[in-house]
Amino acid sequence: MKKIIEFFKEGKSMETWGRLTLVLMAAIILEATSFMQQRFLARSTRREAMIKAESVLSTTRYEIMDVVEQAEQAIRDNMWIAQWCLDNPDSLINVTRRIVEEYTAVVGSTVALVPGYNKKLPFYAPYTYVKDGEIVFTSLATAEYNYPAHEWFIEPLEMGMGYWSEPYLDTNGGNIKMTTYSRPVLDPLGKTGAVITVDISLEWLSKHVGRVDIYPDAYSVLVSRKGVLMMSPSDSLAMQITLQEMAERLKSEKGFSELIDGMLSGKSGMVTVQTAEEGSSSVYYAPVPRTGWSMAVLIPEREVFKEVRRMGFLCMLLQILGVLMLIFILLSVARSWIEYQKTKDVEIHLERELEIGREIQMSMVPKVFPPFPERNDIDIAATIVPAKMVGGDLYDFYIRDEKLFFCIGDVSGKGVPASLLMAVTRSLFRNISAQEDSPAKIVEGINRSMDTNDETGMFVTFFCGVLEMHTGRLRYCNAGHNAPLLFTDHVQLLDVVPNLPLGVEGSMVFQEQQINLLLDDALYLYTDGISEAENPRHELFGLERMEAVLHERRTAMEHLDAMKAAIADFVEDAPQSDDITMLFIHYLNDNTQNNNMARHLILHNDIQQIPQLAEFVETIAEEKNLDQALAMSLNLALEEAVTNVILYAYPNGIDGLVDIEAFIREDCLEFILSDSGKPFDPTAAPDADITLGVDERSIGGLGIYLVRNIMDTVSYRYENGKNILTMIKKI
Amino acid sequence: MEVFIENENNVTTARFVGRLDTPASQEVAKSIEPILENPTGTIVLDCKEMSYISSSGLRIFLTIRKAAAAKGGNVIVKDINNDIRQVFMMTGFLNLFEIQ
Numbered sequence: 001m002k003k004i005i006e007f008f009k010e011g012k013s014m015e016t017w018g019r020l021t022l023v024l025m026a027a028i029i030l031e032a033t034s035f036m037q038q039r040f041l042a043r044s045t046r047r048e049a050m051i052k053a054e055s056v057l058s059t060t061r062y063e064i065m066d067v068v069e070q071a072e073q074a075i076r077d078n079m080w081i082a083q084w085c086l087d088n089p090d091s092l093i094n095v096t097r098r099i100v101e102e103y104t105a106v107v108g109s110t111v112a113l114v115p116g117y118n119k120k121l122p123f124y125a126p127y128t129y130v131k132d133g134e135i136v137f138t139s140l141a142t143a144e145y146n147y148p149a150h151e152w153f154i155e156p157l158e159m160g161m162g163y164w165s166e167p168y169l170d171t172n173g174g175n176i177k178m179t180t181y182s183r184p185v186l187d188p189l190g191k192t193g194a195v196i197t198v199d200i201s202l203e204w205l206s207k208h209v210g211r212v213d214i215y216p217d218a219y220s221v222l223v224s225r226k227g228v229l230m231m232s233p234s235d236s237l238a239m240q241i242t243l244q245e246m247a248e249r250l251k252s253e254k255g256f257s258e259l260i261d262g263m264l265s266g267k268s269g270m271v272t273v274q275t276a277e278e279g280s281s282s283v284y285y286a287p288v289p290r291t292g293w294s295m296a297v298l299i300p301e302r303e304v305f306k307e308v309r310r311m312g313f314l315c316m317l318l319q320i321l322g323v324l325m326l327i328f329i330l331l332s333v334a335r336s337w338i339e340y341q342k343t344k345d346v347e348i349h350l351e352r353e354l355e356i357g358r359e360i361q362m363s364m365v366p367k368v369f370p371p372f373p374e375r376n377d378i379d380i381a382a383t384i385v386p387a388k389m390v391g392g393d394l395y396d397f398y399i400r401d402e403k404l405f406f407c408i409g410d411v412s413g414k415g416v417p418a419s420l421l422m423a424v425t426r427s428l429f430r431n432i433s434a435q436e437d438s439p440a441k442i443v444e445g446i447n448r449s450m451d452t453n454d455e456t457g458m459f460v461t462f463f464c465g466v467l468e469m470h471t472g473r474l475r476y477c478n479a480g481h482n483a484p485l486l487f488t489d490h491v492q493l494l495d496v497v498p499n500l501p502l503g504v505e506g507s508m509v510f511q512e513q514q515i516n517l518l519l520d521d522a523l524y525l526y527t528d529g530i531s532e533a534e535n536p537r538h539e540l541f542g543l544e545r546m547e548a549v550l551h552e553r554r555t556a557m558e559h560l561d562a563m564k565a566a567i568a569d570f571v572e573d574a575p576q577s578d579d580i581t582m583l584f585i586h587y588l589n590d591n592t593q594n595n596n597m598a599r600h601l602i603l604h605n606d607i608q609q610i611p612q613l614a615e616f617v618e619t620i621a622e623e624k625n626l627d628q629a630l631a632m633s634l635n636l637a638l639e640e641a642v643t644n645v646i647l648y649a650y651p652n653g654i655d656g657l658v659d660i661e662a663f664i665r666e667d668c669l670e671f672i673l674s675d676s677g678k679p680f681d682p683t684a685a686p687d688a689d690i691t692l693g694v695d696e697r698s699i700g701g702l703g704i705y706l707v708r709n710i711m712d713t714v715s716y717r718y719e720n721g722k723n724i725l726t727m728i729k730k731i
Numbered sequence: 732m733e734v735f736i737e738n739e740n741n742v743t744t745a746r747f748v749g750r751l752d753t754p755a756s757q758e759v760a761k762s763i764e765p766i767l768e769n770p771t772g773t774i775v776l777d778c779k780e781m782s783y784i785s786s787s788g789l790r791i792f793l794t795i796r797k798a799a800a801a802k803g804g805n806v807i808v809k810d811i812n813n814d815i816r817q818v819f820m821m822t823g824f825l826n827l828f829e830i831q
Contacts, residue, residue, distance in 0.1 A: 610754050697823075
């Protein structure tokens with residue numbers, strides 16, 4: 001019950017009410033069907049009862065007729081002896097005895113002389129009857145009995161024919177309830193000499209024919225022509241009451257008078273009587289010929305419809321069970337619906353959290369395009385189109401020291417673990433690349449730091465590149481990622497050593513590669529969400545389609561938009577199963593201008609960065625095939641100049657940059673040092689006197705002296721808040 | 732840069748291995764403190780495995796030289812390569828040290 005109340009409290013949706021209505025409809029239809037069924041059943045039951053009753057009625061009537069016939073036969077058979085004995089009345093006793101002995105239905109018999117017919121014996125009526133199984137003789141010609149006054153004697157004489165008497169209690173003989181058939185006995189002259197009778201016991205008759213076993217409470221009644229009960233379910237009632245009295249006793253409400261009229265007028269038919277005692281009963285009646293009696297079978301309706309009612313009750317029970325089951329089913333459906341709703345709520349909540357996770361994730365990668373609006377040497381665009389779940393794709397890029405650091409990666413798996421690993425990978429990339437210029441070193445660093453536990457089995461395919469903006473030199477390292485597309489004067493896959501993905505083997509040594517990008521070259525990096533985008537026919541998007549999209553000349557952003565549109569067209573309504581991540585880098589620096597090869601290095605004002613200069617000079621020396629001695633002296637001059645800036649340009653503890661540009665020309669090398677420190681002209685300092693002895697030589701002043709001596713031209717200017725030192729070395 | 736200092740029979744040998752650039756000089760300045768504390772006898776600066784020297788490196792050499800001069804020590808610079816010899820020449824250091 002509680003559940004039902006809850007159900008009504010909780011389930012207020014249209015669906016629930018709809019279901020409830022459905023149950024109600026079902027219940028109504030069930031009830032209506034059952035009602036109709038009951039009606040049909042009742043009708044057929046009534047018809048059946050009628051047939052049964054009529055057959056019982058006719059059977060019983062035949063049985064009674066049989067008895068009547070027997071009685072009449074007994075008299076017919078003995079009539080001639082009786083006539084013959086009229087003159088010898090002494091023999092009449094033998095006639096009666098013979099009748100009683102011979103006919104089982106007969107319990108008593110007499111031949112009563114008409115008074116005065118025999119002068120010697122004015123009153124004479126020898127009577128033979130059965131009492132307790134014995135045959136007993138007596139005379140009815142007594143003063144008390146006075147047989148000529150009895151109906152059985154008077155009526156046949158008056159009518160001159162056989163007559164069935166009204167039932168009566170015989171006080172003279174066996175003290176039994178009986179009816180008597182009597183006929184006049186005529187002598188050869190046609191004069192009535194006596195009346196011959198046979199008695200039929202009503203008790204015997206009842207036992208013999210009165211059983212009605214079609215229904216337990218059904219019974220039959222036999223009514224005399226005056227309406228007295230001769231045979232009834234209760235013997236005590238027989239003969240003592242009339243039909244009218246019976247009606248009163250049963251507290252008749254309707255139909256009884258019609259029954260009485262019908263029965264007493266010798267008709268046959270059916271009436272429904274209503275009594276307070278027995279309720280409604282169907283009564284079938286018919287006359288018993290020759291006797292003036294009428295026979296009726298009473299069947300209480302409750303009997304007839306007992307079975308129908310039982311079935312109706314069963315039906316109703318079944319229906320209630322059915323409806324209960326329906327409600328139960330409805331409740332469980334409603335409950336699971338509510339459960340489902342709750343689960344859905346949790347799901348929505350989770351989804352929302354994942355969305356937030358994704359937003360945080362997205363906030364980690366550069367999203368503002370163009371990212372470097374002040375630069376015209378590079379056009380970069382990148383995008384992640386997330387699949388439904390939080391995925392593990394990443395890209396990142398930034399410019400440090402005139403180098404573009406960029407990466408793209410794809411974490412194996414999906415969901416929160418993948419996105420966490422993605423975040424870890426991205427921050428490792430940022431942290432390690434802040435100190436490290438070599439992509440292989442960056443990749444190795446990330447790989448080492450990544451917890452390579454075998455439990456999760458997660459790994460990251462990763463591509464990391466470092467593009468020197470001035471020179472177009474691109475160093476890169478691939479950790480198991482798809483080879484990017486390289487656009488030069490034609491399209492090709494960038495030659496990559498596959499290596500292993502990150503997180504597989506912590507001590508892995510990654511191989512680094514390099515190429516030189518020229519003006520208008522471009523690099524397109526992507527994750528397999530693009531190459532393996534699938535349409536409903538399970539075809540993959542593939543490299544060729546990718547190349548076709550990028551073939552046209554567009555800006556980086558337009559390329560990515562076109563790619564997204566192409567993928568959307570291709571997959572049609574197939575759901576996106578994986579993140580789609582792309583990074584497009586278009587190199588726009590004219591590094592071939594004037595045959596100059598520019599080299600660029602940016603250092604922080606930290607002495608520890610000095611060793612980078614050696615590498616810087618090394619590359620220039622390689623380019624220009626400079627000899628070892630010159631390379632070393634250039635290195636020395638640069639170091640002295642840079643050290644000067646590091647030590648003196650910026651106040652202590654302030655982070656500043658030293659920008660070193662090298663222009664490699666035909667006949668000379670030009671180095672331009674610039675910093676944003678306080679104005680300081682190193683060329684203004686006096687030269688150190690190298691001729692002094694040990695004691696006089698000062699500790700400082702050697703640096704700028706070396707610069708001046710190594711370089712052919714050294715000039716200083718202060719411009720736009722920058723110290724600019726130009727050094728030229730002829731070669 | 733690494734410096735190995737050995738003391739034998741009143742001869743102190745400092746062996747310089749690698750590039751003596753500015754950051755290396757800061758390290759080396761600490762390593763040679765024992766020599767500066769007791770700059771007597773013969774001090775040999777073995778430069779056979781030194782590939783590069785900057786002004787700050789030169790300053791280290793000069794500091795040792797000055798300390799030795801004050802205490803009557805003798806400083807010998809041994810086995811400098813040609814590139815470094817150029818630098819010594821440029822800076823007048825060839826005159827300040829006994830070069831072997």
